[in-house]
Amino acid sequence: MPVDFSDILVIGVSSRALFNLEEENAVFEKEGIQGYRKYQQEREDEPLNPGTAFLLVKSLLELNNQAEKRIVEVVVMSRNSPETGVRMLNSIENHKLDITRVALSGGEPLAPYIEAYDVDLFLSKDDKDVQAVIDSRASAAATIYEPPTEFDPKDNRVKIAFDADAVLFSEESEYRYKTEGMDAFHKHESEHVDDPLKEGPFAKLLIKLSKIQEHLPTTIELTPLRLSIVTARNAPSHMRVIKTLRKWGVYVDEAHFLGGLSKDKVLKAFGAHIFFDDQETHLEATSKVVPSGKVPYSSDSKMQVINKNK
Numbered sequence: 001m002p003v004d005f006s007d008i009l010v011i012g013v014s015s016r017a018l019f020n021l022e023e024e025n026a027v028f029e030k031e032g033i034q035g036y037r038k039y040q041q042e043r044e045d046e047p048l049n050p051g052t053a054f055l056l057v058k059s060l061l062e063l064n065n066q067a068e069k070r071i072v073e074v075v076v077m078s079r080n081s082p083e084t085g086v087r088m089l090n091s092i093e094n095h096k097l098d099i100t101r102v103a104l105s106g107g108e109p110l111a112p113y114i115e116a117y118d119v120d121l122f123l124s125k126d127d128k129d130v131q132a133v134i135d136s137r138a139s140a141a142a143t144i145y146e147p148p149t150e151f152d153p154k155d156n157r158v159k160i161a162f163d164a165d166a167v168l169f170s171e172e173s174e175y176r177y178k179t180e181g182m183d184a185f186h187k188h189e190s191e192h193v194d195d196p197l198k199e200g201p202f203a204k205l206l207i208k209l210s211k212i213q214e215h216l217p218t219t220i221e222l223t224p225l226r227l228s229i230v231t232a233r234n235a236p237s238h239m240r241v242i243k244t245l246r247k248w249g250v251y252v253d254e255a256h257f258l259g260g261l262s263k264d265k266v267l268k269a270f271g272a273h274i275f276f277d278d279q280e281t282h283l284e285a286t287s288k289v290v291p292s293g294k295v296p297y298s299s300d301s302k303m304q305v306i307n308k309n310k
Contacts, residue, residue, distance in 0.1 A: 005118040008073055009212050012103075012119035013057055014110065014126065015078035015088050017144045019048035033107075037084050044087045047094040052147040052291045053123045054095075056273040059158045061098045063216065066224060071212040074099045075117045077124075081106040114138045120208050123293060135299050140205040142276050142293030145283060151290060154271035157224045160209065161267055163277040164231035164241055167295050168206055170198035171303050173237075174278075178306050189237035196247040197240060201295060202276060203248070210250040226253040228270055234259030264289050278303075 015021060028036040060072045076092065076099055078085055085104045092099050103113050111132035114122055122133050122141040133141035153159070165174040177185040206227065213223050229252055233241060238257040245252060256266050264285040267275050272290040277283050278297065286292045297303045 005073065007211055007215075008071055009060070009208055010118050010120045011057060011060065011072070011074045012077050012110075012114060012117060012122040012139070013053050013074060014122075014124035014129070015076060015080065015085075016125040017051055017053040017123045018057060018076060019051045019054065019088065019091060020147075021048065021051070033084075040084050040087050044090060046087070048087065048091040050095070050147075052144045053274070055151070055153070056158070056160075056291060057099075058095075058097060059153075059156075059273055062156075063158060063212075063225060064098065066217060067212075067215045068217065069215055071215050073101065075101040075103060075119060077103040077105070077110045077113065077117075077122070079105050079107050079110065111136060111138075114141075121205050127296070131296050131299065134201055134296050137201075137298075140202045140295075142295050145287035145292045145294070147291060148287060148289050152271075153273060157226050159226045159228065159270055159272050161228040161230050161270060161272040161275040161290075162202060162206065163275075163279075163282070163295075164229055164233055165200070166278040166297065166303065167200055167202050167276055168229065169200045169203070169241075169244065171200065171278075171297065171301060172198060175302050175306070178303070186237055189240050193236075193240045194243060195240075196244045201298075206250055206252075207248060210252075213251070220251050221253075223253070228252060228254035228256065228272070230256045230263050230266055230270075230275065231258065232260060232263075233257050 027039045057074055061074060063072055064070050078088060080088060082104050109132060110129050114133050115138045119139045122139050123144050124130050125144050127143050130141045130143045133139055162168050165171060176188055209227060213220055213225055216223055234257045263282050267286050268289040275286050275290050275292045276295050278295045283292050283294055
C-alpha cells in the first residue's frame with residue numbers, strides 16, 4: 001500500500017540548509033563539478049557541520065518520540081549526484097538524524113520533486129528553487145538566511161513563528177497598506193473583521209502543524225510544538241487575524257501585534273527555531289538572533305511591482 005502522509009508533516013530540506021556547505025559550494029563555483037567531486041570524495045568521512053535548519057529538523061524529528069504515532073518526516077533534497085552525495089549521507093548518520101528519504105537530483109532543479117515527495121515545507125538556500133516552489137503552489141517554501149552566530153533555544157520545545165500578511169494570509173491586506181496607507185488598511189480590516197482572510201503560501205502548513213499537535217500526549221495548551229504569529233499589525237486590525245484562525249480551526253500559542261516595534265527582540269524572547277517573513281527589512285534583524293527564512297512573493301504577485309518600483 002502507498003504511504004499516506006495526510007496527517008504527517010513532511011519537511012523537504014536542501015543539503016545546504018541542513019548542513020554548512022558554504023566552503024564546498026565555493027569549491028564548486030571555482031573548480032566546477034570535477035573539482036567539487038574530488039573535494040567531497042577526499043572528505044567523505046568528515047562529518048559536515050550543522051546549517052541553519054539543522055536544529056529545527058532535529059527538534060521536529062524528536063517529536064516522533066513523544067507522539068502516539070510518527071508525525072514528522074524529513075526528506076533531504078540535494079542537487080548532488082549519488083556519488084557526490086555520499087558525504088552528506090554519512091553526515092546524516094553521524095548526527096543520528098532519523099531521516100530515511102533522500103532526493104539526489106544530479107544537478108537538476110529540485111522544485112519538480114516537491115509534489116512527488118508530498119512536501120509541506122521546503123527550506124533551501126537556492127532562491128530559484130524556492131521561487132519555483134512558491135510559483136507552483138505545491139508547498140510552503142522559504143530561502144534560509146545564514147545562521148545566527150549565537151542561538152540558544154530556551155527549552156526542548158519546538159517553536160515556529162510566522163509573519164501574518166503575505167505569509168500565513170494572502171497579500172491583499174499588505175498590498176492595500178502599501179498602496180492606500182495605514183488608515184485605509186485599518187478601516188478595511190475593521191469593516192471586514194468577521195470575514196476570514198484568504199489563505200497565504202504558509203496557511204496549509206500552519207493548519208498541518210495544528211493537526212499534528214493532536215497526536216502529541218499533552219493538551220494543546222501544553223504542547224511541545226509551540227506556534228506564534230509575530231506581525232506588524234496592531235489594533236484595530238488584530239481581531240480579523242484571531243477570528244480567521246478560529247475559522248480555520250487553528251490554535252496558536254502566542255500572537256504578537258507589534259505595530260512597528262522590533263520583531264527581533266520578540267523572537268529572541270520566544271526562542272524561535274525558525275521565523276518566516278516576506279520582508280528583508282525585518283529578516284535582516286531577525287536572522288541575527290534566530291534562524292530565519294524569506295518567503296518570496298509569487299512571480300505574478302502585485303507586490304512584485306511595488307518591490308521593483310522601490
